Amino acid sequence: MTKVLSSIKMLAAIVLPAIVIMLTSCYPNDNLSVSETDIVMVGYYDSVNFKALKTYYMSDTVYPVREDTSDHSLIKYNNEIISAIASNMEAYGYTRILEVTTDTPDVRVSSASITIKNVTVGWWYPYYPGWRWGWGYKKSTRDTDYYYPGYPGFYPPGYGWGYPYYSSYTTGTLLIEMADPDDYEIIKNDTVTPIYWSGAINGVLSSGSDLNRITKGIDKAFELSPEIKTN
Amino acid sequence: MKKNKLILTSIFVVLLGLSSFAQGGGIWNFDWNMGFPMGNTKDFIGKPSFRGFSIEGRGFVTEKIAIGGIGAWNVFYENNGNTTIVENEGTRKIYGYQRKYLNVMPLMVTAHYYFSQGSVQPYFGAGLGTYYIESRDFMGIYYLQGKDWHFGIAPEVGVVMPFNSGNAGLNVNFKYNMAAKTKKEPSYSWLGLNIGLSYLF
Numbered sequence: 001m002t003k004v005l006s007s008i009k010m011l012a013a014i015v016l017p018a019i020v021i022m023l024t025s026c027y028p029n030d031n032l033s034v035s036e037t038d039i040v041m042v043g044y045y046d047s048v049n050f051k052a053l054k055t056y057y058m059s060d061t062v063y064p065v066r067e068d069t070s071d072h073s074l075i076k077y078n079n080e081i082i083s084a085i086a087s088n089m090e091a092y093g094y095t096r097i098l099e100v101t102t103d104t105p106d107v108r109v110s111s112a113s114i115t116i117k118n119v120t121v122g123w124w125y126p127y128y129p130g131w132r133w134g135w136g137y138k139k140s141t142r143d144t145d146y147y148y149p150g151y152p153g154f155y156p157p158g159y160g161w162g163y164p165y166y167s168s169y170t171t172g173t174l175l176i177e178m179a180d181p182d183d184y185e186i187i188k189n190d191t192v193t194p195i196y197w198s199g200a201i202n203g204v205l206s207s208g209s210d211l212n213r214i215t216k217g218i219d220k221a222f223e224l225s226p227e228i229k230t231n
Numbered sequence: 232m233k234k235n236k237l238i239l240t241s242i243f244v245v246l247l248g249l250s251s252f253a254q255g256g257g258i259w260n261f262d263w264n265m266g267f268p269m270g271n272t273k274d275f276i277g278k279p280s281f282r283g284f285s286i287e288g289r290g291f292v293t294e295k296i297a298i299g300g301i302g303a304w305n306v307f308y309e310n311n312g313n314t315t316i317v318e319n320e321g322t323r324k325i326y327g328y329q330r331k332y333l334n335v336m337p338l339m340v341t342a343h344y345y346f347s348q349g350s351v352q353p354y355f356g357a358g359l360g361t362y363y364i365e366s367r368d369f370m371g372i373y374y375l376q377g378k379d380w381h382f383g384i385a386p387e388v389g390v391v392m393p394f395n396s397g398n399a400g401l402n403v404n405f406k407y408n409m410a411a412k413t414k415k416e417p418s419y420s421w422l423g424l425n426i427g428l429s430y431l432f
Contacts, residue, residue: 026334027367028282028308037371039327046322202371224315224324 035213039202040220048196050228055095056178057105058086063112075113077211084215085111085176088222093231107180107196113205115172172205174214176221178228197228257290257297258391260402262427266305266335272419275366276331282306285425289343297343301358307333307421316370327370333419336363337408339385351392352400358385362410364419381410381419391429402429 044050062078064071075081086096089109097105178197185194199221201214264283268276285303292298314329343356365378389404406423 026304026306027332028306032328032372036328039325039371039373041323041325043319043323046320202373220326224326227321 038213038217039200040217040224041200041202042198042221042224043195044197044225044227045194046227050196051230053094053106053230055097055103055105056089056107056109057097058082058089058109058111062174063110065112065114067115075115075205076209077214080211081111081113081174081214081218084218085109088218092222092229107178109176109178111177112175113172114175115205172202172209174201174205174217175199176201176218197225199225256432257288257299259430259432260285260287260289260301260427261430262287262402262404262425264303264305265424265426266307266408266421267424268307269420269422271417272307272333272421275368276307276309276333278307278309280305280307280333280421282308283423285337285427287341289341294348295345297341297345297354297356299341299343301337301339301341303335303337305333305335305337305423307331307335314370325370327373330369332365332367332369334365334367335408335410335419337361337383337385338363339383351390353388353390354404355386355388357387358383358406362408362419364410364416366416377416379413379416381413381416383408383410385409385423387423389425391431393429393431398431400429400431402427 060079060082062075062081064073064075089096094107097103176199177195179193179195181193183193199218201217201221205214262285264280264285266280266283268279283303283305285301287299287301289297289299309331311329311331314327316325316329317323318325337358337360339358339360341356341358343354345352345354347353360383362381362383363378364381366376368375385406385408387404387406389402389406391400391402393400402425404423404425406425408419408421408423410419412418
């Protein structure tokens with residue numbers, strides 16, 4: 001009898017830890033470090049001949065998409081973000097044009113900081129009702145001027161938007177987009193421009209963001225996109 | 232699908248109940264489940280799973296044939312670290328910290344044939360029923376989720392080795408788990424190695 005009991009004990013020693021493991025979590029090792037939550041997503045429009053592009057215009061403002069739409073103040077690290085994008089563009093052979101009134105750039109690059117709450121669907125591009133992207137046409141004379149010239153961007157077929165990814169966290173996304181407003185199409189009576197390239201750096205603009213993670217993310221977005229090089 | 236679920240669950244409950252009152256006695260199995268992914272499941276998660284547990288009741292309807300039901304829970308997990316996913320002929324890239332999970336809950340009716348009632352009792356049999364499978368493909372905190380009830384079959388071979396004179400024994404079996412494709416979700420398959428306790432009554 002004791003032999004049986006000890007056998008049972010021995011087996012219980014196998015089975016019980018298994019139960020404990022099972023009860024621990026159906027999603028084990030779900031604790032990530034902050035930087036492990038960062039994601040970089042890039043996409044380019046393969047019909048564009050990037051080699052033919054030489055110059056670009058970029059507003060010196062990272063467009064803030066906030067819960068509080070009346071808050072037009074610059075985001076933290078605005079200037080650092082713009083200069084990180086600019087240096088990557090330069091490395092890829094693009095020349096930045098600062099004054100659009102005298103020169104016509106080949107493409108325009110815009111950036112937005114999206115820090116709205118409760119983004120539940122759309123990991124690639126957080127859905128924000130009532131918000132459409134606009135392109136800056138003139139260099140801003142004030143630091144916090146935004147333009148809505150009526151050229152909402154659209155993503156060419158197969159570009160990959162609207163992924164059914166889910167998350168209930170509040171994250172900050174830095175979105176960088178490249179397009180040529182002169183290359184437009186009329187879709188359902190709307191004038192829209194195809195997005196040539198976009199990079200989304202997710203997670204870096206949350207409350208605990210630091211500059212190192214942001215610039216690393218921007219560099220990664222360009223590193224993943226050798227296709228848009230002009231040189 | 233909801234109807235299927237209901238029917239299968241009722242069958243499971245009824246058979247589990249029946250098995251306890253079966254004339255020829257029966258067996259309760261409490262097993263630790265290990266799973267080794269096969270086929271396209273292996274492409275999703277290559278790593279074997281050691282997180283799994285099942286409870287099974289078998290009642291003898293004849294001297295050698297037992298019918299019953301089984302419920303289990305298995306977790307497959309793989310961490311790929313920082314990964315770049317290239318999609319859509321290279322026009323789309325996603326870089327992030329990738330982890331993949333499969334949470335599997337088989338719920339089945341079973342039938343087994345026992346070769347002998349001696350000191351070693353080899354058996355073979357199969358389960359028929361459903362696998363509830365929830366898959367998650369994480370990049371950072373975001374995930375792509377799939378979940379569905381899959382029709383499933385699970386043939387198995389195993390052996391019960393009763394302890395000396397007691398009513399308990401060691402149960403070891405190999406089970407091929409096959410969850411069929413559904414409208415939304417792919418098929419899944421894995422080889423299970425299950426070790427645990429059998430209580431004979």
